[in-house]
Amino acid sequence: MTGIAEKAAALNNDEILRYSRHLIMPEVGMEGQLKLKQAKVLCIGAGGLGSPLALYLAAAGVGTLGIVDFDVVDFTNLQRQVIHGTSDVGRKKLDSAADTLGEINPNVEVRKFDTRLSSANALELFREFDIIADGTDNFPTRYLVNDACVLTGKPNVYGSIFRFEGQASVFATKEGPCYRCLYPEPPPPGLVPSCAEGGVLGILPGLVGIIQATETIKLILGSGEPLIGRLLLVDALAMRFRELKLRKNPDCPVCGVNPTVTELIDYNQFCGIRGEEAAAPSTIKDMTVEELKQRLDKGDDLFVLDVREPHEYQICNIGGHLIPLNDLPKRVSELDSSREIVVHCKMGGRSAKAVDFLKQSGFTRVHNLAGGITAWAERIDPKVPKY
Amino acid sequence: MKILVPTPLRQYAGRQPAFEAPAATVGEALSALTATYPDLRKHLYGEDGKLRAFVNVYLNDDDIRYLQNDATTVKDTDILSIVPSIAGGRL
Numbered sequence: 001m002t003g004i005a006e007k008a009a010a011l012n013n014d015e016i017l018r019y020s021r022h023l024i025m026p027e028v029g030m031e032g033q034l035k036l037k038q039a040k041v042l043c044i045g046a047g048g049l050g051s052p053l054a055l056y057l058a059a060a061g062v063g064t065l066g067i068v069d070f071d072v073v074d075f076t077n078l079q080r081q082v083i084h085g086t087s088d089v090g091r092k093k094l095d096s097a098a099d100t101l102g103e104i105n106p107n108v109e110v111r112k113f114d115t116r117l118s119s120a121n122a123l124e125l126f127r128e129f130d131i132i133a134d135g136t137d138n139f140p141t142r143y144l145v146n147d148a149c150v151l152t153g154k155p156n157v158y159g160s161i162f163r164f165e166g167q168a169s170v171f172a173t174k175e176g177p178c179y180r181c182l183y184p185e186p187p188p189p190g191l192v193p194s195c196a197e198g199g200v201l202g203i204l205p206g207l208v209g210i211i212q213a214t215e216t217i218k219l220i221l222g223s224g225e226p227l228i229g230r231l232l233l234v235d236a237l238a239m240r241f242r243e244l245k246l247r248k249n250p251d252c253p254v255c256g257v258n259p260t261v262t263e264l265i266d267y268n269q270f271c272g273i274r275g276e277e278a279a280a281p282s283t284i285k286d287m288t289v290e291e292l293k294q295r296l297d298k299g300d301d302l303f304v305l306d307v308r309e310p311h312e313y314q315i316c317n318i319g320g321h322l323i324p325l326n327d328l329p330k331r332v333s334e335l336d337s338s339r340e341i342v343v344h345c346k347m348g349g350r351s352a353k354a355v356d357f358l359k360q361s362g363f364t365r366v367h368n369l370a371g372g373i374t375a376w377a378e379r380i381d382p383k384v385p386k387y
Numbered sequence: 388m389k390i391l392v393p394t395p396l397r398q399y400a401g402r403q404p405a406f407e408a409p410a411a412t413v414g415e416a417l418s419a420l421t422a423t424y425p426d427l428r429k430h431l432y433g434e435d436g437k438l439r440a441f442v443n444v445y446l447n448d449d450d451i452r453y454l455q456n457d458a459t460t461v462k463d464t465d466i467l468s469i470v471p472s473i474a475g476g477r478l
Contacts (some may be wrong), residue, residue, distance in 0.1 A: 139474045152437035162473040165394045183472040233470070238404075244470065245450045324425075326398050 011037070015107060019061050032221045033061060037107075039220040044117055044128040044145055045096040048205030049135030049159045049212060051083035055131075056213040058101040058108045060276050064219070065101065066111040066129055069093045076387070080202035113200040117141055119264035122148035126133065131219055133212050135156045139186035139354040140267035145249045146171060146179035147264055150255045157215050159208040164201040166208035166234040169227045176228035181249040181256075186271040204236050205275065287342055289375045303336065306372075307354045312346065318376055318383050325350045328357060337363045344369035346374075346387075390420055390467045399426040408467075413446060414457030416467055431469070441472040 300360030
């Protein structure tokens with residue numbers, strides 16, 4: 001960020017009025033506001049974290065905001081992705097976000113990157129910006145963002161959420177640790193539930209995204225104590241903030257003394273093939289929702305097992321016997337192995353695990369309902385709500 | 388001592404946010420936890436018996452990797468935090 005103030009243009013009278021509450025405080029002042037105007041921040045994702053992050057950075061007067069996203073707004077996003085509105089459903093998140101940001105502050109140059117961040121484009125993209133704000137939702141992209149930040153020397157303003165807990169930090173500064181110093185390897189797929197599976201309290205990305213925005217602005221201004229070498233843990237239910245010490249790991253594969261990762265790798269492979277849970281059970285025979293409907297109508301003796309959680313069952317159900325996936329091992333005696341069993345969940349992921357478990361437990365006539373109750377709602381019974 | 392169990396792992400630990408373990412070391416505390424909740428074991432430890440690379444354990448605010456790992460001695464008033472990596476955000 002050195003040299004930003006030197007090459008800064010002046011603010012016009014409209015901007016002086018707009019930023020007056022910044023200009024009259026010594027911690028920002030004209031010098032700080034010009035730094036903000038000259039700053040270029042890249043937001044990875046315009047979703048839960050990216051929404052508040054981009055909104056506040058734009059309002060604060062960050063001159064150039066890049067956004068990388070390839071997704072489209074859907075109804076389930078609106079509970080927390082406050083940069084998008086109901087009329088934006090079906091639009092590209094990039095277009096929706098750019099419109100909102102333009103309305104909040106037309107002085108901001110929004111640069112839209114309609115692409116999936118990848119090892120092929122990350123380095124080139126990151127070099128055009130000063131700071132990278134990571135609002136991604138998956139491990140491959142997290143490791144990609146981290147490594148690309150280390151390799152290009154750009155600070156990585158990190159935030160991550162699950163249900164009602166969040167983490168935030170600033171990684172990959174010269175003196176501080178990177179994400180791999182904290183977590184050298186990702187969990188194998190399936191061991192940690194995703195937000196789509198586990199849910200997330202809508203205000204939590206708001207809290208964590210605004211912490212990221214705050215850290216980004218402090219880095220630009222060069223003031224305060226950034227979250228370098230500190231991991232902030234947020235528990236929204238208890239409303240407790242805790243802080244853990246992070247250290248730069250001298251053996252870190254990417255930012256350590258003798259790095260082994262010196263260029264970007266295949267992050268899907270890095271996150272996908274390790275761990276015993278990685279291999280998807282392949283012997284499961286799927287049943288389509290059409291087949292299930294046809295066989296139920298015919299009066300076949302099928303036992304429908306629902307392995308979702310009770311609160312999901314309350315949203316909608318197709319009359320299945322409810323045993324949540326995690327309770328299955330201790331409640332397996334409720335099932336009759338001589339009957340033909342069809343297992344379903346929301347989308348088909350948890351039921352596949354349940355089928356795998358039942359087969360290992362000696363059940364032979366077990367099917368996984370492909371696409372879960374969501375497919376049933378889409379293709380068989382529109383009265384069943386999707387969630 | 389008190390062990391704080393993070394949200395993603397609570398489903399394997401009786402759905403409780405905290406666990407009270409009488410222990411003299413970090414290793415004893417974690418053993419007491421996984422003895423009570425055996426399902427938790429495979430989420431904390433790999434087949435090699437080591438803590439998994441995406442799970443960190445902090446004694447108060449210090450990473451046990453930079454203390455004496457499992458052998459780190461603890462007091463009754465200490466707090467042990469299990470901090471796994473989480474990936475949510477964009478969705």
